[in-house]
Amino acid sequence: MCTSIVFSPKDHYFGRNLDLEITFGQQVVITPRNYDFKFRKMPELKQHYAMVGIALNAGGYPLYFDAANEKGLGMAGLNYPGNATYYDVKDGKDNVASFEFIPWILGQCATIEEAKKLLAKINIADINFSEKMVASKLHWLIADKTGTSIVVETDKDGMHVYDNPVGCLTNNPQFPKQLFNLNNYADVSAAMPKNNFSDQVKMDGYSRGLGSRNLPGGMDSESRFVRVAFNKFNAPTSDSEEENVDTYFHILHSVEQQKGLDQVGPDAFEYTIYSDGINLDKGIFYYTTYTNKQINVVDMNKEDLDSSDLITYDMLTKGKFNHQN
Numbered sequence: 001m002c003t004s005i006v007f008s009p010k011d012h013y014f015g016r017n018l019d020l021e022i023t024f025g026q027q028v029v030i031t032p033r034n035y036d037f038k039f040r041k042m043p044e045l046k047q048h049y050a051m052v053g054i055a056l057n058a059g060g061y062p063l064y065f066d067a068a069n070e071k072g073l074g075m076a077g078l079n080y081p082g083n084a085t086y087y088d089v090k091d092g093k094d095n096v097a098s099f100e101f102i103p104w105i106l107g108q109c110a111t112i113e114e115a116k117k118l119l120a121k122i123n124i125a126d127i128n129f130s131e132k133m134v135a136s137k138l139h140w141l142i143a144d145k146t147g148t149s150i151v152v153e154t155d156k157d158g159m160h161v162y163d164n165p166v167g168c169l170t171n172n173p174q175f176p177k178q179l180f181n182l183n184n185y186a187d188v189s190a191a192m193p194k195n196n197f198s199d200q201v202k203m204d205g206y207s208r209g210l211g212s213r214n215l216p217g218g219m220d221s222e223s224r225f226v227r228v229a230f231n232k233f234n235a236p237t238s239d240s241e242e243e244n245v246d247t248y249f250h251i252l253h254s255v256e257q258q259k260g261l262d263q264v265g266p267d268a269f270e271y272t273i274y275s276d277g278i279n280l281d282k283g284i285f286y287y288t289t290y291t292n293k294q295i296n297v298v299d300m301n302k303e304d305l306d307s308s309d310l311i312t313y314d315m316l317t318k319g320k321f322n323h324q325n
């Protein structure tokens with residue numbers, strides 16, 4: 001499962017945990033403005049906004065899992081099995097394959113308002129990247145540098161674009177159900193609970209943290225949605241970039257999947273392969289991996305964004321122990 005958030009302590013940070021049992025050889029990929037973006041059913045974008053994110057470089061084509069552009073619009077695709085539906089090519093619509101959706105939006109839109117205008121014309125066409133790489137069933141979180149976010153779900157009954165008041169997304173069920181489920185946690189709090197049970201029962205608050213005792217702790221997508229929303233809304237904010245980035249990763253790591261906890265096959269366990277976050281205001285990309293919790297940084301502004309070839313960085317997966325004696 002996966003979790004994606006936008007966190008707005010001062011600047012705005014957008015990204016996700018990628019949870020899966022296999023890894024694809026993904027890299028940090030910067031697509032500069034003059035990379036010739038080809039689309040199966042739409043005209044190419046010879047010039048577009050530059051973007052940075054995690055992608056699989058498939059023979060020179062960036063298959064983005066999540067990314068943000070130089071204008072501060074971010075977008076992530078998360079698994080949405082059983083619900084995601086892609087459609088036949090339709091006349092009069094912008095027919096975009098699911099693997100083209102991130103570049104199509106990030107290449108052309110600077111804000112959520114602009115994205116909504118393009119979304120109104122889009123038909124997510126049921127096209128595979130290749131015979132081997134069939135379309136994954138996804139839904140998407142999109143956020144801009146005001147911290148505003150939306151969710152795009154293409155269900156059996158068509159495409160839905162939801163305003164997202166909580167700024168997070170996980171997996172199933174459908175987004176309105178995830179929001180509704182928050183009702184069940186209205187009394188969860190960072191503060192010690194008040195005894196509403198009965199004034200005839202003496203309760204002495206035997207432990208700190210009892211206000212959050214009823215937060216769901218599971219690896220499942222509904223539990224992670226509640227937990228990450230609560231942790232985000234209660235996170236401290238600062239004027240310091242480093243403190244805010246650090247807090248951002250604490251939030252994502254609070255819903256990360258340790259190996260061994262989420263069994264998906266006889267010997268297969270889903271785990272958090274990487275966590276990433278882009279400062280949408282500044283174009284700085286941060287990430288950690290399962291085996292390297294040090295925060296790694298790629299600053300897109302340090303690259304020649306007017307060039308035409310993909311710029312890639314292998315993810316640093318080897319952590320360091322700092323021996324002090």
Ligand SMILES: C[C@H](CCC(=O)NCC(=O)O)[C@H]1CC[C@H]2[C@@H]3[C@H](O)C[C@@H]4C[C@H](O)CC[C@]4(C)[C@H]3CC[C@]12C
Binds near residue numbers: 024077080128136
């Ligand atoms: C599996 C993950 C989503 C993670 C998640 O939600 N997992 C939880 C779960 O399995 O429930 C998705 C997110 C982006 C997806 C990739 C991107 O869409 C790009 C690319 C698209 C091709 O159609 C298929 C391969 C490929 C490379 C996709 C493989 C599956 C990815 C990596």
